[in-house]
Amino acid sequence: xxxxxxxxxxxxxxxxxxxxxxxxxxxxxxxxxxxxxxxxxxxxxxxxxxxxxxxxxxxxxxxxxxxxxxxxxxxxxxxxxxxxxxxxxxxxxxxxxxxxxxxxxxxxxxxxxxxxxxxxxxxxxxxxxxxxxxxxxxxxxxxxxxxxxxxxxxxxxxxxxxxxxxxxxxxxxxxxxxxx
Numbered sequence: 209x210x211x212x213x214x215x216x217x218x219x220x221x222x223x224x225x226x227x228x229x230x231x232x233x234x235x236x237x238x239x240x241x242x243x244x245x246x247x248x249x250x251x252x253x254x255x256x257x258x259x260x261x262x263x264x265x266x267x268x269x270x271x272x273x274x275x276x277x278x279x280x281x282x283x284x285x286x287x288x289x290x291x292x293x294x295x296x297x298x299x300x301x302x303x304x305x306x307x308x309x310x311x312x313x314x315x316x317x318x319x320x321x322x323x324x325x326x327x328x329x330x331x332x333x334x335x336x337x338x339x340x341x342x343x344x345x346x347x348x349x350x351x352x353x354x355x356x357x358x359x360x361x362x363x364x365x366x367x368x369x370x371x372x373x374x375x376x377x378x379x380x381x382x383x384x385x386x387x388x
Contacts, residue, residue, distance in 0.1 A: 243371030249290060249363075251375050251384060281321035284386055285352075286359060288314035291382035293363025295374045303368070307361035311353075317386065318356050322349050 292313040296306050311318070325348050339346040346354075366372065375382040 243369055245370050245372065247366055247370030248372035249366065251291065252287070253384075281317065281324045285314060285317040285321050285356060288317040288385050289356060289359045290363050291375045291385050293360050294367040294372055295377060295382045297364045297367035297372070298374065303361060303364050306364045307357065310360035310364065311356045314356065314360075314385075318352060321352055325349065325352065 289310055292310045293307070296310055296313075299306050299309075301309075336345050336347055338344065339351065367374070375384060377383065
């Protein structure tokens with residue numbers, strides 16, 4: 209009878225021991241209190257942005273985004289993917305699903321990049337050529353989409369791994385995402 213009373217105690221002790229082994233820090237593992245913020249990519253700020261009504265300069269070493277993003281649709285897409293990827297990374301969904309949602313949120317930016325590409329080829333359409341990565345036939349528009357998918361997934365995983373702060377959100381959209 210005394211042995212039956214000690215069985216639950218022994219099982220509980222064994223479970224605690226196994227749980228402790230499972231939670232042991234592995235080489236390269238991040239402390240449980242947070243991620244490695246060195247993985248996080250800071251958000252560029254526009255020159256002349258205001259906080260409390262006062263114009264501010266971009267952070268040291270961070271370029272202004274407004275002129276660069278207006279002139280380069282590829283950079284605007286990357287910034288959109290970065291902001292939406294970080295904003296949606298807290299979702300409990302699979303990273304691939306979150307990345308797909310990120311690309312969907314940045315669809316207008318991807319379209320602008322594709323429009324620029326079509327306009328710059330002289331109206332001849334998108335020629336098919338072998339991909340430099342896979343060797344498979346592809347088009348510039350197809351490569352833009354593959355790029356967007358990859359970057360979105362990277363930003364989601366980066367944000368989760370580094371426990372990176374999401375950008376501020378205004379009216380349901382991360383601050384800094386170009387108005388569509």
